[in-house]
Amino acid sequence: MVYRIALANEALQDHIFQAFFATTPPHIRRVSAGELKEIIRDRALWAVTESGTGDLVAVCYVRDFFSPRRAEFGGLHVKDAHQRTGLARALCVLAVATFLWLNRHSKENVAVLTYVHVDNQRPRKLLKSIGFNQAPGVFPATSGQELGIDLHPRESRLRHMFVLPSSEYCKVFRLAADYLVHGKLEKHHSVEAHLSLGLTAEGLLSICSDDLSFGASNPP
Ligand SMILES: CC(C)(COP(=O)(O)OP(=O)(O)OC[C@H]1O[C@@H](n2cnc3c(N)ncnc32)[C@H](O)[C@@H]1OP(=O)(O)O)[C@@H](O)C(=O)NCCC(=O)NCCS
Numbered sequence: 001m002v003y004r005i006a007l008a009n010e011a012l013q014d015h016i017f018q019a020f021f022a023t024t025p026p027h028i029r030r031v032s033a034g035e036l037k038e039i040i041r042d043r044a045l046w047a048v049t050e051s052g053t054g055d056l057v058a059v060c061y062v063r064d065f066f067s068p069r070r071a072e073f074g075g076l077h078v079k080d081a082h083q084r085t086g087l088a089r090a091l092c093v094l095a096v097a098t099f100l101w102l103n104r105h106s107k108e109n110v111a112v113l114t115y116v117h118v119d120n121q122r123p124r125k126l127l128k129s130i131g132f133n134q135a136p137g138v139f140p141a142t143s144g145q146e147l148g149i150d151l152h153p154r155e156s157r158l159r160h161m162f163v164l165p166s167s168e169y170c171k172v173f174r175l176a177a178d179y180l181v182h183g184k185l186e187k188h189h190s191v192e193a194h195l196s197l198g199l200t201a202e203g204l205l206s207i208c209s210d211d212l213s214f215g216a217s218n219p220p
Helices: 010-021 033-041 086-101 122-130 166-181 203-210
Strands: 002-007 045-050 057-066 069-078 113-118 159-164 192-195
Touching: 002 086, 010 033, 010 045, 010 057, 033 045, 045 086, 057 086, 057 159, 057 203, 086 113, 086 122, 086 166, 086 192, 086 203, 113 122, 122 166, 159 166, 166 192, 166 203
Parallel strands: 002 192, 069 113
Antiparallel strands: 002 045, 045 057, 057 069, 113 159
16 A cells, blocks of 8 residues: 655545544544644645545644744544554654754744643554653643633543654654655555655755754754
């Protein structure tokens, strides 16, 4: 199977809502149709489709919040039939690398973080393999409230926070460059990333080799 990873556009909006957010699994925060529209408008939602059929397979978002400045990776969901192929890892790496690439000249510190319900084991090894560290403590589900969104009672569940230290940014770039060049996943599956935005494997790698201070002066 060849998976196509790209930013979602408005034409896919209703389809994505029905497939992933109308009835969300217990570990994903509910996103209303209106909020999804905003996320897509902000070019923050990534969608994976099967290359041949165009069927939707997975989604995630990387949202830029400004006060305090932080980027939140979330909404990660791979349809059951496509799990354990390495797709979630590739999607996470490419989405986060794109965010870092777009903000590579930013003088401001942008922390990249994500939340995982305390009882959700699946994403933990994945996040750690990319370079995320679990922060101490547990966090109530407040991110929706900060945005003025009503939370469903189940979403008052406690979460752990994972933060990507800036010392790992180059690791993410190298992983992303590898997906761009080879596209290899598990079990003969592969990914084709359509990132445009001027992002290339060479560009990602050159940032890390040319600018040895990349990330280092930008502590989380
Ligand atoms: C979490 C999820 C996105 C992982 O998707 P995936 O495509 O299967 O993940 P990958 O194939 O890229 O696997 C990456 C790692 O995730 C972990 N993982 C994936 N499925 C797992 C499972 N069923 N049990 C334990 N660990 C699992 C493994 O550590 C795996 O690495 P490994 O194969 O080297 O051991 C998927 O299970 C899912 O959509 N779950 C429901 C929604 C959810 O919980 N999202 C995360 C919210 S924070």
